[in-house]
Amino acid sequence: MPEDVPDRLTAQTIEHHAEGSGWLDAYYDLRNGTWLDDEGNERKLTWKQAAFVAWDSAPKGIRKPKTMKELAAVLGYKNEHVFYKWRKREWYRKLVIELREGILLPYLRDVDEKTIEAARREDGSAGVAARKLFYEQLGLSKQNVNIEIEHNIPIRVIELADDDDREE
Numbered sequence: 465m466p467e468d469v470p471d472r473l474t475a476q477t478i479e480h481h482a483e484g485s486g487w488l489d490a491y492y493d494l495r496n497g498t499w500l501d502d503e504g505n506e507r508k509l510t511w512k513q514a515a516f517v518a519w520d521s522a523p524k525g526i527r528k529p530k531t532m533k534e535l536a537a538v539l540g541y542k543n544e545h546v547f548y549k550w551r552k553r554e555w556y557r558k559l560v561i562e563l564r565e566g567i568l569l570p571y572l573r574d575v576d577e578k579t580i581e582a583a584r585r586e587d588g589s590a591g592v593a594a595r596k597l598f599y600e601q602l603g604l605s606k607q608n609v610n611i612e613i614e615h616n617i618p619i620r621v622i623e624l625a626d627d628d629d630r631e632e
Contacts, residue, residue: 481528491519499555519535
C-alpha cells in the first residue's frame with residue numbers, strides 16, 4: 465500500500481480520535497489541499513503529515529490522542545521524534561499559520577466593528593488603547609519614530625503614559 469494512503473483501519477482510527485477533538489476538519493482540509501513551497505512549487509502533504517499538523521494545531525485541552533507519543537502509535541511510528549523534526553520545517557510553520565488564519569478570518573469583520581466602536585465611544589485608557597490599535601491597523605501610527613536633526617539643537621524628549629496628563 466502506498467505511503468500516502470492510510471489503510472482503512474488507520475483512516476477509521478484517525479477519524480475516531482479526531483472526531484470531537486477539534487482537528488478532523490483541519491485534517492480533511494490539509495489532506496485535500498495543497499500548499500506552495502519556498503520555490504513556489506505546489507505540494508501535497510502525506511496523510512501522516514496532515515494528521516500531525518491538524519492534531520498539533522488543535523487546542524491541547526481537547527486533543528485526542530492526548531500526547532504526541534500516543535499519536536505516533538496511531539500513525540504507525542515507533543516514537544514521536546519525526547514530529548519534532550517536522551515542527552522545524554518551513555512547510556509546517558506555513559501550514560500552522562494558514563490554519564490559524566482560517567480559524568480567525570471569519571471573525572475579522574466582527575472584531576473590526578468592535579474596535580471601531582470602542583475607538584469611537586470609550587473614554588480613559590480603554591479608549592486610548594482602542595484608538596491606538598485603530599490607528600496602527602490603518603498604518604497611521606508608528607511605534608518607533610526616527611528623528612533626524614540637521615542642526616545641533618538640544619531636544620528634550622518626554623514620554624508620557626496614556627493616562628498621564630501632567631504638564632512639564
